[in-house]
Amino acid sequence: MPGTGFFSEWWRILWNRILPEVPDERRLKDCLHVIYDRSDDWRWLEQQPPEASQHLWSLLAPTEELRSIDWLSIQDQILDSVLLLAHRVSGLGVDSELMRAAPDFDENSPRFIALSAEALDFVNAFRQHINTVEPSLDDGSQLLVMADQCQETLQRIRKRALTVGTSLHLSYILTRSEQSLERLRELVAILISADRNQEEAITAWSTFAHEAFLAENRRNSMRYYMSQLSRLMAVRVTENAARSGEHYICETKSDYQQMWRSAAGAGVLIGGMALLKVFAAGLHAPLFVEAFLFSMIYGLGFVLIYLLGMTVATKQPAMTAQTLASLLSDIKPNRAADLERVVDVVAAVCRSQLAAIGGNVMLALPVAIGLGWGLSELAGVPIISMEKGAHLLEDLDPLSWAIPHAAIAGFYLFLSGLITGYFDNQAAYSDFGARIARLRWLQKLLGKDRAQRFGFYIQERMGGIMGNFLFGCMLGSTGVIGTILGLPLDIRHIAFSSANLGYALLGFDFALPLKAVLWGALGIALIGMTNLVVSFALALRTALRARRVEFEHWMPLLGAIWRRFRQHPRSFLLPPRE
Numbered sequence: 001m002p003g004t005g006f007f008s009e010w011w012r013i014l015w016n017r018i019l020p021e022v023p024d025e026r027r028l029k030d031c032l033h034v035i036y037d038r039s040d041d042w043r044w045l046e047q048q049p050p051e052a053s054q055h056l057w058s059l060l061a062p063t064e065e066l067r068s069i070d071w072l073s074i075q076d077q078i079l080d081s082v083l084l085l086a087h088r089v090s091g092l093g094v095d096s097e098l099m100r101a102a103p104d105f106d107e108n109s110p111r112f113i114a115l116s117a118e119a120l121d122f123v124n125a126f127r128q129h130i131n132t133v134e135p136s137l138d139d140g141s142q143l144l145v146m147a148d149q150c151q152e153t154l155q156r157i158r159k160r161a162l163t164v165g166t167s168l169h170l171s172y173i174l175t176r177s178e179q180s181l182e183r184l185r186e187l188v189a190i191l192i193s194a195d196r197n198q199e200e201a202i203t204a205w206s207t208f209a210h211e212a213f214l215a216e217n218r219r220n221s222m223r224y225y226m227s228q229l230s231r232l233m234a235v236r237v238t239e240n241a242a243r244s245g246e247h248y249i250c251e252t253k254s255d256y257q258q259m260w261r262s263a264a265g266a267g268v269l270i271g272g273m274a275l276l277k278v279f280a281a282g283l284h285a286p287l288f289v290e291a292f293l294f295s296m297i298y299g300l301g302f303v304l305i306y307l308l309g310m311t312v313a314t315k316q317p318a319m320t321a322q323t324l325a326s327l328l329s330d331i332k333p334n335r336a337a338d339l340e341r342v343v344d345v346v347a348a349v350c351r352s353q354l355a356a357i358g359g360n361v362m363l364a365l366p367v368a369i370g371l372g373w374g375l376s377e378l379a380g381v382p383i384i385s386m387e388k389g390a391h392l393l394e395d396l397d398p399l400s401w402a403i404p405h406a407a408i409a410g411f412y413l414f415l416s417g418l419i420t421g422y423f424d425n426q427a428a429y430s431d432f433g434a435r436i437a438r439l440r441w442l443q444k445l446l447g448k449d450r451a452q453r454f455g456f457y458i459q460e461r462m463g464g465i466m467g468n469f470l471f472g473c474m475l476g477s478t479g480v481i482g483t484i485l486g487l488p489l490d491i492r493h494i495a496f497s498s499a500n501l502g503y504a505l506l507g508f509d510f511a512l513p514l515k516a517v518l519w520g521a522l523g524i525a526l527i528g529m530t531n532l533v534v535s536f537a538l539a540l541r542t543a544l545r546a547r548r549v550e551f552e553h554w555m556p557l558l559g560a561i562w563r564r565f566r567q568h569p570r571s572f573l574l575p576p577r578e
Helices: 006-018 028-035 041-046 050-060 063-067 071-093 096-101 105-132 141-164 168-194 198-217 222-246 253-282 287-307 313-328 336-379 386-394 402-429 432-437 440-446 448-485 494-507 514-546 554-567
Strands: none
Touching: 006 222, 028 198, 041 198, 050 198, 071 105, 071 141, 071 168, 096 141, 096 168, 105 141, 105 168, 141 168, 168 198, 253 287, 253 336, 253 386, 253 494, 287 448, 313 336, 313 402, 313 494, 313 514, 336 494, 336 514, 336 554, 386 494, 402 432, 402 448, 402 514, 432 440, 432 448, 440 448, 494 514
16 A cells, blocks of 8 residues: 555545656656556456466576576665565554554564564675675575564454454554565565575566556556555444344344334334424425435434334345355355355344334334324314325335335445444544543533443444434435435335325325225335345445455355245244244
8 A cells, every 4th residue: 555645645646647647767667557558457467377477477587588687786676675664564563553452562562673673684684695695595584473473463453453443544554564564575585585496586576576566557546546445444344234233133033023023113203204204395495404304304213213222124234234244254155054054144134124124114104194193183184185195105106216216215224334334433443432421511410420321322322323313314315405406316215105105095085096005005115125125235245345255156055045945934034933
């Protein structure tokens, strides 16, 4: 990774797109752009097998050609690079961010300092060897041992970051230090093998050259740079989401019953939220005010549902996909036990999702009807006009924009999962609960003990609160943004759509033909399916990419799922009998 900051590197890449750099032909890395002149050459270079690269360099560097090369100059430059890399790792290794992430880092920091000193000893010894042609040669073993110890420390910090949280800066330091250590090993291998035999030297050089050529070709790729940055924190974010996803999977009968209860409770609140949105739309307020009202209704409503321990069905896929991805990263398709373990989770996810949908829809619809009818009786006039009822029914038409709008909601569901993981990470990393507990006004109001408990409560739920609130804001503002831009943008959510069907029935005074009701019910089913498929697919893809898993065994997995469905269809609908 580059040594510049995020915005500096971003601006450099962007500026080079506008005005390309002038290559310096005295530098090898600039000459590479003459050979690899396409910005996407790294794609086929990445697929090149090591044997092909070694064969290429053996053809380019026959023995008689190697004798005429000025090896001293080349070795001197490589030695300077070894020294530079060691100093870089030593500097990054004593960064305050690393010390903060590892409480015992004071015990390990001497390793990074010693790496620089050991590299200097190695370089001096090697230069003395090539200048005096001494038979003895430092094989770099001690330097590599120090590099391995530094690598071990970095890995421990990275593992701890999965528990206590990470930051972009910390992830950046860890990644750049690990890359520098790997490059140092490659250069030491080139230096040592060059003194032994040509075959080892070519192997070491081809490995180094392959990685260096890839890095240089991708240096001006904005897409690759952004993907690198996103991966720095993606694992931590998806790990948080995976832990949340485990709570949405029903393994036992009691879990299944609890899912129904929590989803039913959410359905009751969603029925009320849908009515509030109808009232807010009836105000015909200015667009900004309308977006604010819609966002608050959705956002605060979802936060309330979350804090009460209730479940919104469509929130599950974005979370459970992370759990499934963690299993797929360890699966061995030739082992039946591994496949069965994944199939067990898939079956549990299916029955959990069906229970959540059932609880949401089966309560949101009757609550909407009952609430609307009760308020109409109290007011003495229908609270839902026939015109509004027709509009609500039209929004459920499967042949209208309902399905694309449901896909937008599915995308927002996926984003809310990432937002939840991100804020969970930030809360853990910044020790958010302890900070809240230190607020003097809160201590005076609640006392120190209660302030600490309150801080811990907020820290544990920060991700869920922010994820649900911002998800609500996205849902509430999309339609208004579409109006401003003149685009057909809006959202459709299965639970709110079922409540809207109830209010549509009320608007028509229950005089709708059965065909219209069934058509609306079909629209709700398709909206729900779209919500789930889009959010699950995006979340699973992101989680697999974050773990750098390229799962290629979908057919055996799908076959195992199909066999389970034929043999035990009940497991996809109901929990196992106890």
